[in-house]
Amino acid sequence: MKSRYLISFFTGFLLVALIYPRFVKKPLWTCANSISCQKSLALKVENGAEGIFDGHKVMAPSIDLSKEPNQNVLGTETPQIDKHIYVDLTHQTLYAYQNKEIFLQARISSGKWHPTPTGDFTIWSKVRATRMTGGEGADFYDLPNVPYVMFFGNNIVPDSAGFSLHGAYWHDNFGHPMSHGCINMRSVDAQKLFSWADTQGIKVTIYGDTPL
Amino acid sequence: MLKRLAEFVGFTIVVMVLGIVVLTVVNRNMTSSRLPVLPQPVAPLVVADELNVVSQDSPDGKMTVTMNKLTVKNETTYSFYISKKLLFSKIIGPSARMSIPYNTWSPDDAYLFLKEDDKNVSSYYVFKASGANFTSQLAYINVSDLFTDRYPQYILTEITGWAAPNLLIINTMSQDGNIGPSLWFDIPSQSFIQLATHFW
Numbered sequence: 001m002k003s004r005y006l007i008s009f010f011t012g013f014l015l016v017a018l019i020y021p022r023f024v025k026k027p028l029w030t031c032a033n034s035i036s037c038q039k040s041l042a043l044k045v046e047n048g049a050e051g052i053f054d055g056h057k058v059m060a061p062s063i064d065l066s067k068e069p070n071q072n073v074l075g076t077e078t079p080q081i082d083k084h085i086y087v088d089l090t091h092q093t094l095y096a097y098q099n100k101e102i103f104l105q106a107r108i109s110s111g112k113w114h115p116t117p118t119g120d121f122t123i124w125s126k127v128r129a130t131r132m133t134g135g136e137g138a139d140f141y142d143l144p145n146v147p148y149v150m151f152f153g154n155n156i157v158p159d160s161a162g163f164s165l166h167g168a169y170w171h172d173n174f175g176h177p178m179s180h181g182c183i184n185m186r187s188v189d190a191q192k193l194f195s196w197a198d199t200q201g202i203k204v205t206i207y208g209d210t211p212l
Numbered sequence: 213m214l215k216r217l218a219e220f221v222g223f224t225i226v227v228m229v230l231g232i233v234v235l236t237v238v239n240r241n242m243t244s245s246r247l248p249v250l251p252q253p254v255a256p257l258v259v260a261d262e263l264n265v266v267s268q269d270s271p272d273g274k275m276t277v278t279m280n281k282l283t284v285k286n287e288t289t290y291s292f293y294i295s296k297k298l299l300f301s302k303i304i305g306p307s308a309r310m311s312i313p314y315n316t317w318s319p320d321d322a323y324l325f326l327k328e329d330d331k332n333v334s335s336y337y338v339f340k341a342s343g344a345n346f347t348s349q350l351a352y353i354n355v356s357d358l359f360t361d362r363y364p365q366y367i368l369t370e371i372t373g374w375a376a377p378n379l380l381i382i383n384t385m386s387q388d389g390n391i392g393p394s395l396w397f398d399i400p401s402q403s404f405i406q407l408a409t410h411f412w
Contacts, residue, residue, distance in 0.1 A: 008220050008224045009223070011224050013227060015224070056376040056379070169271060170319055171373070173372055175314060175315070176373065186271065187271060188273060
């Protein structure tokens with residue numbers, strides 16, 4: 001009799017394991033930028049290049065790395081200062097805290113055409129600029145010299161997916177969803193955050209519900 | 213035999229239901245957008261109100277639009293400067309006020325838009341950042357007037373910002389109070405493009 005219940009338990013468990021994933025739709029956090037994907041994780045500066053967003057051409061700002069301090073480093077030591085970034089999707093606002101003090105408060109644009117993941121993340125890498133390409137048809141975008149890119153991930157959203165905080169030079173509609181999943185910021189705000197994010201293990205907490 | 217089969221199936225179903233409940237709860241906890249506990253800031257946090265924006269830098273950081281306000285008796289003179297050069301000035305009554313929207317600058321620094329509110333009616337004006345006129349007769353574009361002429365069935369509720377260097381994003385409401393379509397306003401052609409998606 002005991003073996004009957006044991007068999008019944010494992011049968012039920014097996015059936016749930018097989019059936020449940022088919023009915024529960026989880027977003028697949030495979031790629032923030034569907035075409036450039038892993039290429040967009042690397043530093044890439046393309047001055048004079050033209051981009052496309054929402055069917056319109058945009059000129060990317062020029063970048064002269066020789067005139068900028070090397071900030072592409074997160075540091076190797078455990079930081080003494082607690083730095084934590086909070087992104088409120090409901091109010092499209094970012095707060096960067098240093099211990100208990102606010103270092104930066106800025107409006108952002110989160111995912112409109114694809115969702116921005118929520119949860120607790122860690123910044124694992126940053127690059128001064130890269131190219132981001134994705135979408136298709138009217139939604140196709142190709143953006144060189146995306147500035148001040150800070151990649152984040154966790155055990156659900158892999159680093160390879162390329163979700164990031166970064167500057168956006170192709171629109172000026174911050175405070176409203178505009179992106180394909182990343183967190184867009186005014187370039188001047190992204191620059192401040194990029195310089196400030198200079199240590200390992202900076203946490204990013206993304207919460208709330210994007211207005212859609 | 214049938215009784216044993218029924219027990220087996222029944223227990224299996226109970227296990228499945230419990231498993232689904234547990235997985236659903238775990239799934240929600242893992243993906244929930246619950247509010248985190250933000251640290252209490254040591255310094256008082258001053259939340260910038262869009263209505264109080266008195267200056268805004270251009271995206272390239274090379275220009276700044278600044279608003280000055282001077283009230284004499286019942287009239288207020290609003291003056292807007294771009295890097296200390298007068299762009300626009302208007303005298304308005306006590307029921308009205310002007311402001312610099314947060315997303316005032318176009319992404320390419322070529323244009324900016326200002327807002328006037330008067331008795332729950334908002335008007336939006338677009339200027340060239342250079343201060344040049346659009347035509348010999350037109351120092352700025354009154355987007356609200358153009359919209360009302362073109363779409364009398366809708367009310368322009370808000371211009372939120374720029375979708376592209378030449379495109380303003382407009383949200384609307386129908387005359388009966390329902391949410392209306394979103395549109396783009398193209399600066400060079402001064403035309404409207406109704407959109408299939410809504411920009412919140």
